[in-house]
Amino acid sequence: MKRKLIGLLLCVAMTATMLSGCGSKGDAPADAPAADAPAEAPAESSDDAEADADAPAASGDVITIGFAQVGHESDWRTASTKSCQDVFSAENGYDLQFVDCDNDSAVQLEAVRGFIEQDVDYIIIDPIVSTGWDTVLTECEDAGIPVIIIDRTIEDSDKYVSWVGSNFKTEGLAAGEWLKAYAAEKGITEINALVIEGSTGASATIGRTEGFKEIADREGWTIVDSQSGDFTQDGGAEVMESYCKSYEGKFNVVVCQNDNEAFGAMDAMKQAGVSYGVNGDVILISFDACTAGLEFVKSGDINADFECNPLAAPFVEEVIKTLASGGTPEKEVYMEEHWFVNEDIISSIEVNGETQNLTVVTDDIIAAQY
Numbered sequence: 001m002k003r004k005l006i007g008l009l010l011c012v013a014m015t016a017t018m019l020s021g022c023g024s025k026g027d028a029p030a031d032a033p034a035a036d037a038p039a040e041a042p043a044e045s046s047d048d049a050e051a052d053a054d055a056p057a058a059s060g061d062v063i064t065i066g067f068a069q070v071g072h073e074s075d076w077r078t079a080s081t082k083s084c085q086d087v088f089s090a091e092n093g094y095d096l097q098f099v100d101c102d103n104d105s106a107v108q109l110e111a112v113r114g115f116i117e118q119d120v121d122y123i124i125i126d127p128i129v130s131t132g133w134d135t136v137l138t139e140c141e142d143a144g145i146p147v148i149i150i151d152r153t154i155e156d157s158d159k160y161v162s163w164v165g166s167n168f169k170t171e172g173l174a175a176g177e178w179l180k181a182y183a184a185e186k187g188i189t190e191i192n193a194l195v196i197e198g199s200t201g202a203s204a205t206i207g208r209t210e211g212f213k214e215i216a217d218r219e220g221w222t223i224v225d226s227q228s229g230d231f232t233q234d235g236g237a238e239v240m241e242s243y244c245k246s247y248e249g250k251f252n253v254v255v256c257q258n259d260n261e262a263f264g265a266m267d268a269m270k271q272a273g274v275s276y277g278v279n280g281d282v283i284l285i286s287f288d289a290c291t292a293g294l295e296f297v298k299s300g301d302i303n304a305d306f307e308c309n310p311l312a313a314p315f316v317e318e319v320i321k322t323l324a325s326g327g328t329p330e331k332e333v334y335m336e337e338h339w340f341v342n343e344d345i346i347s348s349i350e351v352n353g354e355t356q357n358l359t360v361v362t363d364d365i366i367a368a369q370y
């Protein structure tokens with residue numbers, strides 16, 4: 001009975017979504033907030049209290065959730081997993097079936113099919129890569145199981161109820177706009193950048209690469225090389241070691257597409273006698289802004305760190321509550337994020353025509369980070 005009710009609610013929600021014109025990514029309805037206007041963290045209110053009364057677990061039934069997670073490659077990933085485990089806990093009325101897919105797309109597809117076999121109530125997916133999803137999402141739809149995507153995006157299907165995450169291209173654009181303003185302040189007229197990309201095929205990699213390259217092309221910078229470090233510390237170290245050998249003295253910027261790659265790149269540059277950071281020869285840019293990353297920003301080892309918020313679970317629970325009460329969740333929910341810097345020499349940057357503030361890292365900010 002529960003399956004049929006959820007299936008019916010899902011059909012109503014999907015139909016309503018199509019009718020409201022936000023049937024696919026980027027087709028924001030007229031009244032939608034700006035493309036990546038960040039969603040406020042869900043806060044309890046009287047309406048929420050009412051919604052809580054209809055909370056999926058309020059009926060006393062345990063809600064089973066299948067969560068196919070990318071892997072365990074980074075501090076960011078650890079925080080993302082913990083966010084889901086904290087919200088979808090037994091004491092909150094959930095049975096979380098968690099699969100760490102170890103960055104293996106075949107394992108991830110198999111995990112989703114396993115959730116269908118288990119007849120879970122909801123499926124959460126953080127897609128390792130952005131393509132190859134339509135078949136298995138059709139199977140979820142046929143089984144009447146609502147799917148919620150978090151973090152990375154899916155480009156070849158919109159058979160899911162909602163996506164909760166970040167605008168990766170905006171993160172890349174912000175890094176480029178910051179570098180332009182920072183170089184001007186420092187009197188640096190020539191930029192020769194080395195990029196350590198994230199995992200190949202991941203939308204986070206695609207977006208950050210695209211955004212930064214757009215600014216580099218506009219400003220006439222040289223991207224000396226761009227290779228994948230697979231979002232890991234070892235990967236960052238390996239690529240940076242090779243870069244130091246191949247491009248000695250030919251680069252003055254390193255862009256790491258996550259903090260763990262930056263940690264590895266720092267080790268490799270130290271080994272090679274290359275100075276980096278606020279007082280070094282090489283400007284070091286990173287993404288994610290995990291706690292350890294911000295500690296390196298505060299110390300001046302990393303010049304700027306562009307946050308990607310991993311704490312999606314509270315927003316996913318809001319989607320589930322909306323569905324369970326017969327409502328139509330937003331198709332896209334953007335997370336709030338900040339751009340962190342060491343020096344207080346630029347207060348804001350213009351990204352896509354929008355003024356975005358820069359945040360100088362303090363001990364309080366580090367203490368509150370994920």
Ligand code: GZL
Nearest residue numbers: 073074076151204231258308
């Ligand atoms: C981005 C996320 C990326 C992080 C990395 O949303 O998918 O994957 O930037 C993580 O740290 O490995």
